[in-house]
Amino acid sequence: MHGSTSAAPEEPTGSYREAEKDRFEKRWKLQITNTAQFDDFNWKRTIGIGSFGRVVYATHKRSNRGFAIKILNKSTVVQMEQVERTLMEKRILQSVNNKFLIDLRFVFKTNSNLFLVIPFIPGGELFTYMRNTDSFADDQVMFYTAQVVLAFEYLHAMDIVYRDLKPENVLLDCDGYVRMVDYGFAKRLGSDKKTYSFVGTPEYVAPEMLLPNQRKAGYGFSVDWWSLGVFVWELKNRQTPFAGDSLFQVFDRIVRGKYSLPKDWDAVLVDLLKKIFQVDVAKRIGCGVSGSKEIKDHAWFAPISWKMLYEKKMAPVFLPQCSNADELSNYMHYEEKPLRETDQEEYAQLFQSF
Numbered sequence: 480m481h482g483s484t485s486a487a488p489e490e491p492t493g494s495y496r497e498a499e500k501d502r503f504e505k506r507w508k509l510q511i512t513n514t515a516q517f518d519d520f521n522w523k524r525t526i527g528i529g530s531f532g533r534v535v536y537a538t539h540k541r542s543n544r545g546f547a548i549k550i551l552n553k554s555t556v557v558q559m560e561q562v563e564r565t566l567m568e569k570r571i572l573q574s575v576n577n578k579f580l581i582d583l584r585f586v587f588k589t590n591s592n593l594f595l596v597i598p599f600i601p602g603g604e605l606f607t608y609m610r611n612t613d614s615f616a617d618d619q620v621m622f623y624t625a626q627v628v629l630a631f632e633y634l635h636a637m638d639i640v641y642r643d644l645k646p647e648n649v650l651l652d653c654d655g656y657v658r659m660v661d662y663g664f665a666k667r668l669g670s671d672k673k674t675y676s677f678v679g680t681p682e683y684v685a686p687e688m689l690l691p692n693q694r695k696a697g698y699g700f701s702v703d704w705w706s707l708g709v710f711v712w713e714l715k716n717r718q719t720p721f722a723g724d725s726l727f728q729v730f731d732r733i734v735r736g737k738y739s740l741p742k743d744w745d746a747v748l749v750d751l752l753k754k755i756f757q758v759d760v761a762k763r764i765g766c767g768v769s770g771s772k773e774i775k776d777h778a779w780f781a782p783i784s785w786k787m788l789y790e791k792k793m794a795p796v797f798l799p800q801c802s803n804a805d806e807l808s809n810y811m812h813y814e815e816k817p818l819r820e821t822d823q824e825e826y827a828q829l830f831q832s833f
Contacts, residue, residue: 655795
């Protein structure tokens with residue numbers, strides 16, 4: 480859906496970022512609806528299931544290209560009070576244009592369902608690889624985390640807070656690089672750069688989402704940098720730093736910033752994590768005036784060439800098994816269920832802009 484853009488520099492500069500923001504704004508304002516229809520695709524199998532729908536692999540009949548299609552049932556979206564977030568997700572998908580993020584290729588709806596067509600990423604979820612190994616080596620954790628930093632840097636420049644970082648939402652392409660998916664909790668912030676809702680995966684949420692006074696005052700991009708620390712920890716340790724026996728215990732540990740660092744972890748990594756896990760947002764790395772630069776300049780990322788990484792010229796630390804662009808073996812099998820469709824269009828007014 481994206482038109483051609485001017486060539487990007489090796490790493491975004493101020494002037495390029497401003498131009499990219501302009502292009503984002505133009506895409507954001509577009510009224511994009513019904514750019515395909517159900518019968519344009521050969522539907523294969525489910526490759527993922529979420530809280531509000533499922534993701535199905537399908538091939539586009541005209542181009543024969545494979546896509547992942549997120550299907551959301553209108554009634555479920557309405558009952559779960561997710562209409563606003565669903566429309567926000569669609570607008571973010573149609574507007575972003577970044578090497579480490581998924582974007583929208585087609586969108587359409589039927590009487591009862593909504594369809595978001597996005598690129599199919601054959602390598603599968605980073606979570607799958609994490610689950611099948613004792614732990615990732617430091618260079619693996621650093622390689623994947625650095626790309627998330629670049630994705631966050633772009634999103635924040637476009638005024639978007641992501642709010643749902645976790646290994647399940649980070650996919651590996653055949654080149655070994657990451658693509659972040661699922662903008663169901665992402666939100667574009669207004670001029671005050673604040674939002675107030677409690678969303679996300681419990682063990683990844685930041686203290687400012689949980690502390691009543693802080694949430695009442697609003698929070699912004701700081702929650703993404705907190706989640707980056709949890710992400711690093713989980714990749715290293717296969718569990719999160721604030722894990723507990725109950726949600727109350729998890730949240731209590733988060734708001735108190737209580738965690739136990741393994742004694743054998745690299746001191747430079749420990750320093751980064753301590754600077755991330757600051758309950759006081761004003762003291763948290765990444766939340767100052769220099770933003771992401773603070774994190775990129777930290778000593779733990781010293782081996783990363785940000786320019787080479789942005790251009791995908793760094794050697795990947797791992798290559799998924801991808802015999803072709805339609806490789807499905809890296810995705811789990813799920814029970815297939817028929818789509819529910821009604822004879823009459825449901826919630827036409829609510830989803831008019833979808």
